[in-house]
Amino acid sequence: MSTDAGRPFRHGLIGHPLAHSLSPLIHESLLASAGLRGSYALYDIAPEELGRRLPSLMDELDGFNVTIPHKEAILPFLDSLDASAAEFGAANTVFRRRGHNTDRIGFRCEQLPLSGRRVLVVGAGGVSRMLVFEAIRAGARVTVASRTFERSVRLAAELGAMAVPLESLAGAEPFDAILNGSPAGMWPHTAELPVPEALARAAETLYDTIYNPLATRLLLTGRSLPPESMLAGAASQPDCSGQINLPIAPASQSIAPASLPIAPAGLASRRPAPLTRNGLGMLFEQALAAERIWHPGAIFPEADQTRIRRLLPGAVLSRFPVKIVLNGFMGCGKSTIGQSLASRLGLPFVDLDEEMVRTAGKSIPAIFADEGEPWFRSFERRTLEQVLARPGSLVLAVGGGALVEPEAEALVRTRPAQVVFLHVPLAELSRRLADGEGRPMLDGDVQLRTRQLYEHRLPRYVAAADLAVDATAETEAVAAGIARSLGFDSP
């Protein structure tokens, strides 16, 4: 089906900047699923160009979307607004010179439990405004925090929320839900958290409007093993010699405060897993709602919707490349789990040790024997730098000592990367490493060296991780769990 004039439908998105948008993929797939001939193009229009470019686009296009920074600026050019666009003072969809706002439909589809909850909205821009509005409407008590305190105050006063300075969150009481409408954590700044880590850990609902990366650091924090379960768990477990290890986190590390009870491993993880969602579902639903406005009679079959949603994670990964770095102690399964994860995600797999063996033309023990550990570490760092500089996404298993020093960890942060710590308790690692074969770092008393190194490194692994997982289960199950945590299931 096409327009009355028999030509294909023409839709598009106006915004600035528009690089890597997923909207053409979503809309053209939806049009095809409804048997409609049409295309969806990107119109990158700088703010000062809007007035000049808009009139002809309004005539030419059979409906279009509007994104940052034009959602509010477009209103004076329109003839009328529907209730949601009028309520928000912003439009993301235009049809026949009438403005609509389908973002809220997308958010409502998430059905987050907000009623009666203490909700923190981060950011004070257009999408945060919608989040505040919808959370209040759902019966939440809402606090707004954004980089510009005055904007938060204005937004909060207008909609009936509270505003607090972003810096004050460090000492704030936990919130039940955190909704991020700010760009903190968006690709390429994958290491950023919009709120202090403790708040992210305490919330029962974490929602991020960001979908690149598929799982932001905020969501990964909610999906991680709690640090105290790893640190305290290690301390309470007998090692292979039957001795109980003492607490291991140096006080300066502040990961396991001295006052923390030494809980059995897994105790903290008994708390129900928080509900964590990215912005991909909202992106899809707002697009579908726009299509329904442009094509009121069209049918978008459910099965096709599911199929299109499933295309999105892969499309995000190819547009916003990220290095998935598996970290952890020798014997934790970085290489086997990494291979399985890479094949699940359709990505190349790189093993840092193997790269070094290939370049040096000799085994790891031979490198250690001929050149010594300091040389090995600088070679390891150079090799890491080269692998990180490769284009595209990949899964990288690093050696157990590769990221231990802060400068090495900082190297990973020069690229969009997500560091996954594969946690295996010391007793299990000691069993796996018992013969010390091929592991120069364990030369001498293998059990003792394993324990010493483990105690030294564990706090560093925990601190460096975006996502920490229990890696004791069978390879495929661990890899599947990591893939899920990284956001590779349909929104």
Ligand code: S3P
């Ligand atoms: C090392 C771990 C090894 C290898 C080298 C040093 C370490 O890699 O890089 O023997 O310092 O822990 P795996 O962790 O993959 O065994």
